[in-house]
Amino acid sequence: MRQATTIDEKTSGPIGSQIAAKPPRFGKGRAFSCRIDPETVLVLGSGHLRGHAVSVRADGAATLRDSSIAASWALSASTPSATRGFAALLTQPKPDVPISMIDVDDGRTRERFLVAPRPISIEEAATLIAQTAALETRAIISRLADQFMAQPTNRSRVSAGLSLIRALQPSDGFIELVGETHDGVIVIMGWSRAFVPGRFQAYLVAGATTVADCFVANFARPDLPEGELGFIAVLETDGRVRADTLKGMIYNAGGSWHLTPAHPRVQVSAPLDTPDHIRSVLLEARATPEAMLRLRSAANGFTGKDTVSSLPFPVRMDLDRVFETDGGDMLISGWLLDPENHVTAVKLRRSGTEARLDEMWTRLDRADVSQSFADQPAFRSSINSDDQAHGFVAHAKLSGGKLDAAPFLELTLREGRRAFLPLVPKRMPARTAALQQLSLFDAANWALPAIVDDQIVPLLCNAAVAAPRMEAVVDVGVFDENTGIPIIVGSTVGMPEVGPLLALLALDPQTHCAPIVIVVGKSAFQRDLVRLRQLARFYGLSVRLVCASGALDRFDLLSVGAEEVSSETIITMSGSLIPAAKGWYGALTAVGLDHIGSVISPMLAYDDRSVKWAGCWLSEGGDQLLLDRYAGYPLMAIAALQLTRVDVASLECCIMPRAVLRDAMRDCGVYLGSTQKAREIGLRINKAGIPAWLLPSIQLLGCDEPLSGEQNGKLAALAERIDAEILKSRWRNGHEPHQSLDRISA
Structure with missing residues (x-):
């Protein structure tokens, strides 16, 4: 063409x-x-x-x-x-x-x-x-x-x-209606003496003049004088002409050139209305087979209505969830019942763009769909009881096109027809969409691993996330950064974590005078502000309370809190940790001052005196990127360790340059939990060449990350596997960590 x-x-x-x-x-x-x-x-x-x-x-x-x-x-x-x-x-x-x-x-x-x-x-x-x-x-x-x-x-x-x-050719008729279909083709209707049915090329006057293929059909109009016919034409312009800019056509017919301008009061039809205008004259239209085929295709266009349910074939479709993320990705789940294989393609479309959905979706069993249609005559003889894979989950992204246009599904049938299903997507962050989609499935579903690998992981790997931001700051008493290195405490829970921690910080003479920044989410800030204020005043602590909006985990909270102090060195601390003994603050800051520019983490332990974290090293092979070599060991087994160089430090508690945290958090990935996100931050710090150390002489007690309301028990292991795949995928695509270090003590 x-x-x-x-x-x-x-x-x-x-x-x-x-x-x-x-x-x-x-x-x-x-x-x-x-x-x-x-x-x-x-x-x-x-x-x-x-x-x-x-x-x-x-x-x-x-x-x-x-x-x-x-x-x-x-x-x-x-x-x-x-x-x-x-x-x-x-x-x-x-x-x-x-x-x-x-x-x-x-x-x-x-x-x-x-x-x-x-x-x-x-x-x-x-x-x-x-x-x-x-x-x-x-x-x-x-x-x-x-x-x-x-x-x-x-x-x-x-x-x-x-x-x-x-300049001189007299007008030959008028274009009275101009419309554009969802496929981007221009459709015109009007009357003329010169239009010859069939296919020809014309010059479309629309600001600039565009050469386009025209497929024209004529039809009789009782309102026109004898010798004049109505016409309808499909103009294929490759998207270079918009319907509302067309001013006329210049074409050669019958051996001479003709000019058909748009009427001064030309009607511009909306894309959803254009197919109805074509169908209104299609039965009376006369043209070559090629032109009629183009007209029928344009007439069989999207009108904003469900046309799948009215098909005269045993084909039905419905949707369960349609999510659209802030980055424009879509996650769609539903079912397609097509026991006789009439459907040859399923496309996700929006005006100006499309994606082939059936080439990327994951199918899963939906016995309930078969049961619902088993008694209907059109389906009774064709449904195969051994094939129940009617469900599907698909992740796709529509690039470009008209972003304000509504998306829809288009089914292409082997009979040459098309059917449409409008979509009403629910806008939400990619992480929330993934969690809501996963909550629909049983953990034992045979298709779940494929759904995770082919749909959920690509969705989250490509997801964009807005940086968390500070919404409010409240100082309790006199917040003085000059009294020591600030302790930034991030808590996703709020008062249940921060209350006991403040009591322990108040009992330690070193931390009693230290500047403390408490960062919580918006809901926790509104709920716990008064009680946290009372506690801070009662204990006589120097506290700055920060409300963070858009934070997904404790590390987002820490990054917001770090921006609310001027000190170039900070101590990060998860709200779920508690010091095992007094004096940890002074010992950590002393080592930090001896190793300026490094990231130094104390040892993390469980309350049964076993190791929770004692350093991460890069894996020399296998499926894991990082190895927690001493996790689960009794503390006594590694009691001889001194200050030790590690590949990746723990950001749950460490002393570090504030700028390092800011740089490592920029454009960090979207994860369902925080464990793998912490590993990515650590790998970024490693890649930047920042030294990381383990300080075993200081120990903080903590537990594993509690599950949020979105992550129930059946999805906990699945969420961890998804996060591990996201980390591997992101680091395979051009992210290489710094070289691994020897496991030695300083």
Whole structure:
């Protein structure tokens, strides 16, 4: 199919308008020139021409090629000195050197003409032809236009031809309705004498002029005079023309050029209404099979309604959940019952863009669908009891297109029909969408691993997440950063975690005077603000309470809190940890001052005196990126460890440069939990070449991350597996950590 091309407009007047108010006139021995392109000049004049085999030479220069007459005509008002007018195309490759004289030779006599020094425009040339050619004007204009249009790649020549036609050709009918389908094709309706049913190419006038394939059908209209027919046409413009910008069409039919402008009160149809306009005349339309096929395809377009349920075939479809994330990704679940395999393709579409859904979805058993249709006559004999995989889950993204247009599903049937199902997506973050989708499935579902690997993990890997932000800050008493390195405490729970921790910090003389920043989510801040204030005042602590919006986990909270202090060094601390003994703050800050620019973490332990975390090292092979080498060991087994260099520190509690945390948190991945996210942050710090250390002499007690309300027990292990796959996927795609270190003590 021909690709649409665009020709810049040289005229700004309306279609069919007369451009030149005072056109030039022929005179004895006088001619006019009009520059067409950098190498071609149109010359007009009148004289005693006796035939069509006439040659023209400019300025008598032997280097310039002869040119034959492009068109000649009998003058409507002949004189003894001139009986015929002529138009010739001359090759003149020097635009800055005007032609001053031409010689016209008809084989018997030679006439010399002086060329007017001022070139005329193509519109003035058209008017000059119209004044002298009378009834031959249409034929002369068409003949010249044919010569210009013979070189479709020469935009200047094509533009000149279009200008001739627009200037003088009378309007042939009107375009009364213009619409655009969901496929992006333009549909026009109106009346004309010249439209020939079938396929041809036309020039669409819409700001710039676009060449497009047109598929036209005619139909009788009782409101039109005899000899005039209504028409409907599908214009394939490759999206270069919008329906509301179309001003008219220029086309060649019956051996001459025609102009059909848009009516001053043309109706512009919305995409959802356009198929109904086509169907209203389709039964009366007459055209070639190819044109009728295009019209039927456009008529079978999306109108915003469910057409699957009305199909005369055993095909039905419905949706369970449709999510659209903040980044434009979509997660769709539902079922398609097609026991006879009528459906050849399922597409997710939005005006201007599409994605092939059936090539990327994951199928799963839906016995309830089979049972619901088992008693219906159309399905009774075709449903296979051994094939229950009617359900599906699919992740897809529609790139580009009209973002404000509603998405829909399009089913293509082997019978050549299409059916549609409108979508009403629910907007939410990718993490929430994934959790809600997973909550629909039983953990023992055989399709769940494929759903996770092919749909959920790609959704979360590509998800964009807005950075958390501070919403409110409340200082209790005098918050003084000069009393020590600030402790940033992030808690996803609020008062149940922070209350006991504040009591322990108040009992330790070192932390009693330290500046403490407590960061919680918005709901916890609104709920616990008064009680946290009372506790901080009662204990006499220097506390800054921060409300964070958009935080997904404790590390988002820590990053928000770090921005609310001016100190270049901070201590991060999860709200779920408690110090095993007093004096930890002074020991940690002392080592931190000896290793400025490093990340130093104390040992984390469970309350049964076993190791929760004692350093992470890069894996030298296998499926894991990081190894927690001492996790689960009794504390006594590693009592001899001193300050030890590790590959990845723990951000649950560490002393570190504030800038390192800010850089490591930028564009961090979207995870269902926080464990793997902590590993990614640690890997980023490793990649940046920041030294990481384990300080075993300091121990903090804690437990594993509690499950949120979104992650119930059956999904806990699944969420951890999903997060592990997300981390591996993100680090396979161009993220390589720094080289692993020897496991030695300092």
